[in-house]
Amino acid sequence: MTMPIDTHLITRRSIAEQIEELGQFRIAIFRDWPYLYDGNMPYERDYLSRYARCESSFVLVGRDAHGIRYACTAIPLKHELPQFQQSFLERQIPVDNKFYLGEIMVRRELRGQGMGRLLMNKALSTIAELNHPSAEVVLATVIRPSTHPLKPADYNASDHLWTKSGFARRDDLVMTLDWKDIDQERETTKEMVYWLRK
Ligand SMILES: CC(C)(COP(=O)(O)OP(=O)(O)OC[C@H]1O[C@@H](n2cnc3c(N)ncnc32)[C@H](O)[C@@H]1OP(=O)(O)O)[C@@H](O)C(=O)NCCC(=O)NCCS
Numbered sequence: 001m002t003m004p005i006d007t008h009l010i011t012r013r014s015i016a017e018q019i020e021e022l023g024q025f026r027i028a029i030f031r032d033w034p035y036l037y038d039g040n041m042p043y044e045r046d047y048l049s050r051y052a053r054c055e056s057s058f059v060l061v062g063r064d065a066h067g068i069r070y071a072c073t074a075i076p077l078k079h080e081l082p083q084f085q086q087s088f089l090e091r092q093i094p095v096d097n098k099f100y101l102g103e104i105m106v107r108r109e110l111r112g113q114g115m116g117r118l119l120m121n122k123a124l125s126t127i128a129e130l131n132h133p134s135a136e137v138v139l140a141t142v143i144r145p146s147t148h149p150l151k152p153a154d155y156n157a158s159d160h161l162w163t164k165s166g167f168a169r170r171d172d173l174v175m176t177l178d179w180k181d182i183d184q185e186r187e188t189t190k191e192m193v194y195w196l197r198k
Helices: 012-017 019-029 041-053 082-090 115-129 159-164
Strands: 008-010 058-064 067-076 098-106 136-142 168-179 188-197
Touching: 012 019, 012 041, 019 041, 019 067, 019 098, 041 067, 058 115, 067 115, 082 168, 098 115, 115 136, 115 159, 136 159, 159 168
Parallel strands: 098 136
Antiparallel strands: 008 058, 058 067, 067 098, 136 188, 168 188
């Protein structure tokens, strides 16, 4: 597909100004399988404020008349919380050269048309352009049991997008994050497996 992707690169101050809209978008997107995130804005403000505080982080956003169409967040791994870095450090894998793709999100009705791929390419080229040409890009995806009752029968994992974009899954690099699932009373701990791209 050759169509261009229309994104705005936003950094620090602009991220701070758009936290409410980005947070609402994240909550809407990650409510679905496999994240099942019953989101709340206090968590979103805390999470996104790390991007707003960091000079090297960025967000790519595309909008239309209905709001955000797609977005992608990225931050040097060393500026994420210690728990994001822990499994690397435990294995003596350096984090200083790693850039963490926090999330890549396309509005539901626009999926399957190549947007995710274009957004990924744009994020990778932006990381290189922003003076991190040798950065190793990493991302993490949630691990869920295949027997989970909320798993849609027709669900296809986005793993294909990661492998096509040059990422390899690292089952030895796992972090844990807590959030409340839409079908739970309180927060539970999830395992997130890392994918690395050289
Ligand atoms: C993951 C996501 C960004 C992909 O966006 P998208 O616009 O649908 O992706 P694309 O149309 O560019 O597809 C990229 C590739 O993955 C494949 N693909 C996309 N969705 C797929 C699916 N459900 N099943 C199988 N393959 C799929 C496409 O065929 C394409 O491969 P190709 O280049 O060989 O044709 C989108 O599904 C999304 O926003 N999901 C919710 C948020 C999320 O889970 N993000 C990832 C973790 S942060």
